[in-house]
Amino acid sequence: MALLEQQLELVKCMQAEGILDDQFSQLIQLQDESNPDFVKEVVELYFDDSVGKIEKVYQLLSSPTPDYDELDQIVHQFKGSSASLGATYIAQLCIKLREGCQQQNAAACQQLVLQIREAFVQLKGRLDVYLQLDKQRTGG
């Protein structure tokens, strides 16, 4: 299968599985000659940003008295950037985590952060494959 088809198939599968949504397809459509690495740029920005946010969330939750307001702000940001990328499953988990913050439910928050981490690792693995295919296709 041509590399582009493989990439698109990978995205379709992730969309069918509910990991990504249409927003990611938008990013692919936005990529053009003036910005041929647009998707890579956004994905890598997201990876970098997300790792920092997940670390920070773990830090905050490790405190005996977590600052739920700060936690909520970080998760709100994370939800926004996940939604902008099309990482819909992570965005949904962030919504749940915000509810946990608003209820100041430490146990629920910790559980959700674990799930977010797992979902992020899964997403990153699959998008790394996507980027590898892109690199092979473009010779970059």
Added chain:
Amino acid sequence: MIGKGGPVALQPPQLAGVPEYVFCDPDRLRGILLNLYTNAAKFTKRGHIVLRARCVARDYTPPAPAGYSAIMLQPSYHPSSSSHRSMDMSSCVVLTPPAADQPQGSMSRAEVLQTAAAPVAAAPAAADDSDSSNLEPPQQQQQQQFEVEDTGVGITRDGLATLFREYVQGTDDEMCKPRTRGGTGLGLSICSKQVGVLGGVIGAHSCRGHGSTFWFKIPTYMRPSRSNSSSLGKQQQQQQEQSLSLDGRAPPALDTARLVGRRVLLAEDNLINQTVARKMLSSLGMHVEVAVNGLEALHAVQRTAAQQQQQQLTPATSSSSSTDDNTSNNKPDSSGAAASTPAEQPFSIVLMDMAMPVMGGVESTQQIRSQGFNLPIVAMTANASDKDRDECAAAGMNGFLSKPVLRDQLARALLAALEDYDGTQQQQQQQSEQ
């Protein structure tokens, strides 16, 4: 091979009797249908695959043909509870959270990036709190049932029992040869979760050697009547027209020529959101300036208005590029006469995030309006409740977009806000000339 000329006919969807438009979650619905189609394609060597959709009664369950085994689940999206009804064998999808195997405390970057050792059954996603809250209250709920029928290898009774679990690996008896031995993997499990989030029921009936029908039933809402003609109302209409059209008709094509060359101020603190929005706006031919908070946005509007006034006081030294912007009125207005470079052009419109540090979107808008600037301001926000909409309107915003924003939605909102504004400006100009 599936499709035209192949041994498996992909028949056109049968949509008799379904309404033209309904409200639901188009992304989830699309994902579920794609998954079911993909599964059907994987296990069908000859015959057909067909989708049927119809309105059904709330308690309706499709009957299985004689000799077929059946299963039905009512997935719950609360991890602490699960409910199911099984017509054949118990096959409860109990979504257990992963074991708490991580130490408390901070995690290193390496730990965060470490691949999970074993697959984890993730809790189902919560109902999205942003998708439906920007719609008018639904008038009527209807149950829509979708079925994907195939004439594939069929599934045994035992196979049905575990069908919606993750990582079900097909045996030689249950799955066809010589295709890959892979079973249903995550797909059907995710389908059931998504159906659960939508508040529906999912099931299947199958007979070995004859084929399968996977079905699900979800509540949807009828399209409310059209309301006011304000920009916010027009935009709502446009967003409603983007709701899933079950007969597959696309919304009318957009004429975005009116946006080309216009200058937009994007007030957004999140770098990823900025990058995506900036690219969308550039792809529409607009010139983008970014402010990272509401205070920067206010200063940018003030600065361009001051530049505008300065240009009006001094003679033009080069020919101006023509824009669709109106000439200035008595109020300090950022949409005045054209300037020669994009950086000197006034802003035609502001896209304003709500939650920003230093100064949020609402306060920034209030300040902008209190200083007499009447250029269109469209809210872009992940918070899409009625209360937020009201707050935006009260602050003086002209439009409202729920994140994440698709390009077409963005274009529609910009066009609607500009149409209203340009119309008002023209009227004022005509009145002042009389």
